[in-house]
Amino acid sequence: MLLAQRPIPIPSPTSFPFSPLSTVLPSTVPENAPEHCPGVESSDAGKADACEGCPNQAVCAEGPKGPDPDIPLIRERIKSVKRKVLVLSGKGGVGKSTFTAGLSWALAADEECQTGIMDVDICGPSIPLLMGLSNSTIHTSSSGWSPAYALDNLAVMSIGFLLPSSSDAVIWRGPKKNGLIKQFLKDVEWGDLDYLIVDTPPGTSDEHLSIVQYLKEAGIDGAILVTTPQEVALQDVRKEIDFCRKVGIPILGLVENMSGFVCPKCNGESEIFAPTTGGAEAMGEELGIEVLGKVPLDPRIGMTGDRGVSFLEEYPDSPATTAYLDIVQRVRELLGDA
Template sequence: MSALAAPSSTILPSTVPENAPEHCPGVESTDAGKADACDGCPNQSVCAEGPKGPDPDLPLIQARMRSVKRKVLVLSGKGGVGKSTFTAGLSWALAADEDCQTGIMDVDICGPSIPLLMGLSSSSIHTSASGWSPAYAQDNLAVMSIGFLLSSSSDAVIWRGPKKNGLIKQFLKDVEWGDLDYMVIDTPPGTSDEHLSIVQYLKDAGIDGAILVTTPQEVALQDVRKEIDFCRKVGIPILGLVENMSGFVCPSCKGESQIFAPTTGGAEAMGKELGIELLGRVPLDPRIGMTCDQGLSFLDEFPDSPATAAYLDIVQRLRELLGDA
């Protein structure tokens, strides 16, 4: 399939490179790579050789995204906090309303876990005159991931930034998403190429906001602070925090205990400090892992779990914040 063909090496990761100097003119400027601020920048030669002017694909992305009402990023500063698991749970919860058309775009290029979590490991992508057709976990839940384009789930994706950015652009402009009420975008940890690409490519279509996922311990909160700083610098509205694995719920006795102790107050204390709302706490239920491995909706399988209630409460609050309640 031509989907994995390498995009042009001249595609640049962002209007302003991640490690740019303070007064970087941006890659669209005619001074890119030539201004005094560019001296000593590791991107200087790339910027000087790259194309200048607005990206011609941005209008195509904007046109495709007109049919998507809400676009929500799921971010985390650190890996291992359950961000993709939360993305899957959030999407199942949104799609529980049969009238809510939901989509997941997985831009974790090197670690695509969404196909497994959504029960779509054996799915593939089909093309038509109108673009790529996403896979469907259910009638109102569309999914797109690089995982569908790999010959094996064990295949490593060893790509540099420009090729990652090219695929993300294809996901935005070439996928036949149809009319969506919510597009949930699952991102890799950190603040790197994939995040910068999403901001650049959706700058005209608009991002409604980001949900930041963390666990209670300080080592995770520390990296989420960097993610918060990233969102504020690039102008992404922060909808709120979700504290994942917030206590352990015994499936038998329903008793709850702390696994990751919030020694510094957890997400709630950090949210109060930084003026960010805590959308909810999702407790650690071992059955979440089981349903994820089987590609099932935890909410459908275990509707009485406190974790299910947490997901539904978060969805309700999300709708309120976006004016959709």
């Protein structure tokens, strides 16, 4: 039960109170990684050739060495979270956050399934809008931050709740981004969750490395990689696959989003993004990764996202809804929960 709830003071994007010493960069690096940050635990931190030009070089060189003392606190805070799943995409604009929202709505459709979304897309938080929580604020108590709730069994945390308006830009370097992600894990009162879905930004940068570092003891159960059928998106997903394999994140599978267009009147399908190289299916066969499903492009997905309501509930007969439900079922099977 929350005590003495009150709104959290809204931070300025240039003055968020994080200590740079504990949030500079991940403490471990994958084996055989070319020219990579040595990590803050290393005696070479701030001194290696790879550190030249890094804005954190001086902090790393002077900062304390050794394991991050907050890692055990994070493990303790989220020990009641059963499954941690990352949603990744190499390229922006493939509908990753929209897929995260749809996946979470589908999981939470089971009233017995406690679901959470952690939005770590610090510079482009879209989850509050997609979940109908644009006007929500975060409260704090003696036990930590309380997330916002889209449903009684669907908790959401995003930097979008901390900004004065949705048009405010977050202009942060890595240390502040990493510090906020750490707070989302260490200070948020997630409670008992069956699934924590982590929505990440495109690429393989600060936010991704922070998640790997901070959850290294609690464990990441797997990643879902979202792509569209055309080769320009598949190229970037290959980089995301390489990232997952280097840092040891299990890949649950691929989702081909916007896989054809569905007419909302006749349910007829046509190609919008032509899979010139075979799409996700061909890449999955090449790299030995399962395609969890293909979500067709239904214009009503965007409409319900703008309204912050569940597409699956509004349009249960759409082929896209069927695709979402099939993907959820397969993810549960892969995690041993079906």
